[in-house]
Amino acid sequence: MSAAVQRVLIVGGGLSGTSAALALQREGIDVELVEREPVWTAMGTGITLMGPAMRALKELGVLEQCLAEGAGCSEMVLFDVHGNQLHKLQIHGLLGPDWPAVGGMMRPTLHRILREAAVAKGVSARTGTTVSTLEQRPDGVEVELSDGSRETYDLVLGADGLRSQIRTTVWGDEAPGPTPLGQVVWRALLDRPASVTGEFQFYGPGLKTGFTPIGPDKMYQFLVQPFDTDLPTAEERPGAMRTLLAPFGGAVAEVRDNVRDPDKVDVRKLYWLIMPRPWYRGRVLLIGDAAHATTPQLAMGGAIALEDGIVLAELLAAERDLETALERFMDRRFERCEMVVRNSVQLSEWEKDAAAHQEDAGRLQEESFMALAAPI
Numbered sequence: 001m002s003a004a005v006q007r008v009l010i011v012g013g014g015l016s017g018t019s020a021a022l023a024l025q026r027e028g029i030d031v032e033l034v035e036r037e038p039v040w041t042a043m044g045t046g047i048t049l050m051g052p053a054m055r056a057l058k059e060l061g062v063l064e065q066c067l068a069e070g071a072g073c074s075e076m077v078l079f080d081v082h083g084n085q086l087h088k089l090q091i092h093g094l095l096g097p098d099w100p101a102v103g104g105m106m107r108p109t110l111h112r113i114l115r116e117a118a119v120a121k122g123v124s125a126r127t128g129t130t131v132s133t134l135e136q137r138p139d140g141v142e143v144e145l146s147d148g149s150r151e152t153y154d155l156v157l158g159a160d161g162l163r164s165q166i167r168t169t170v171w172g173d174e175a176p177g178p179t180p181l182g183q184v185v186w187r188a189l190l191d192r193p194a195s196v197t198g199e200f201q202f203y204g205p206g207l208k209t210g211f212t213p214i215g216p217d218k219m220y221q222f223l224v225q226p227f228d229t230d231l232p233t234a235e236e237r238p239g240a241m242r243t244l245l246a247p248f249g250g251a252v253a254e255v256r257d258n259v260r261d262p263d264k265v266d267v268r269k270l271y272w273l274i275m276p277r278p279w280y281r282g283r284v285l286l287i288g289d290a291a292h293a294t295t296p297q298l299a300m301g302g303a304i305a306l307e308d309g310i311v312l313a314e315l316l317a318a319e320r321d322l323e324t325a326l327e328r329f330m331d332r333r334f335e336r337c338e339m340v341v342r343n344s345v346q347l348s349e350w351e352k353d354a355a356a357h358q359e360d361a362g363r364l365q366e367e368s369f370m371a372l373a374a375p376i
Helices: 015-026 051-059 063-069 107-121 165-174 237-245 250-256 301-318 322-351 354-372
Strands: 007-011 030-035 046-049 071-073 075-080 085-090 102-106 124-127 131-137 140-145 150-153 155-158 179-191 199-203 208-215 218-226 265-274 284-286
Touching: 007 015, 007 150, 015 030, 015 107, 015 301, 046 051, 046 107, 046 208, 046 218, 046 301, 051 063, 051 102, 051 301, 051 354, 063 102, 063 107, 071 208, 102 107, 131 165, 140 155, 155 165, 165 284, 179 237, 179 322, 199 250, 218 237, 237 250, 237 265, 265 322, 301 322, 322 354
Parallel strands: 007 030, 007 155, 030 124, 075 199, 102 208, 155 284
Antiparallel strands: 046 102, 071 102, 075 085, 131 140, 140 150, 179 218, 179 265, 199 208, 208 218
16 A cells, blocks of 8 residues: 555444545545545534543644634632532643633534534535445555445545444454443533533432533533333433432532433443554545544543544554555554543443542542643
8 A cells, every 4th residue: 555645435424424535635635535424423412522522623723713603711629519619629621821721612612613624624525425335455445425426535534433334334243343432421511600610520328410611601511320121202301300410419409300301312322442452454445433432531542533633644644555544543542532531431331420529529530630741
């Protein structure tokens, strides 16, 4: 594989695919993106942007717009189940004193900003389209799309998420599948009281909840719960979440009754996955959740998805040999992403008895954040 990469197909228009499209196009690499859904957008409520995500968004040239349409803070406050303050921490950011350490915003808003930036750079996208077949050759990958067209690309990126079609097509039974965590995460979009000045976290018996500001007067509340049965219906979710929040006092109790709108409450089962090294086979590479799906305990899933595209674009622009670039990509990405996944899974285990493991969890979080502060 000695030819330089000039043309890339990205399969999947989520966070990793859209940000990779932007990063690659900025380096002068021609990108086409296909998204199976009829609309190129993102689902969900809020997303927390820790320091590495803030750094990645700045590198992509969209951080200022993200903060203008979201919120930033540099404070984390920890509480017990009754709402008594345990610790108040100043979070040290990665971008210097002129920037907040942590950001928060609506996930669809973040996706829109990245999508618009990618399109402005010249990324071509087709919606309602998937890969029907792909055939690898020494000098390219011939792809047949579901719309009947056939194209040849220098590289195909599988950015199609936890249940990646590309992973299954190329690796078959050799690839691991998603592993259930035995937990769900609830998220509710709420009005933000003036008292919520930063990242707030509350530790209860077997439960952890918290607030992330996503605008001057908005926030999202998360709740992590052990769970192994069927999820409630949309109409049942607000009442079920209020019931789970009943043991908590303080600011949680103040806003609990505002969890009412089924359209503003989301609940999802948690899974994790880490592909063994390497994440590429021939001229097909997996990125984002297709290679390293993590859980929200470190709030780093978005960060490592954003980083994948930035690192790949840098290496493809610098290297004339594709195989060398992909191997260097693995050198820079595998251990970092594996650490996020493994440490998040460990934190999830401790959350099943959150009050008993506050110190362990705090230590592991601090170690993880320090490691992730290193350059990518």
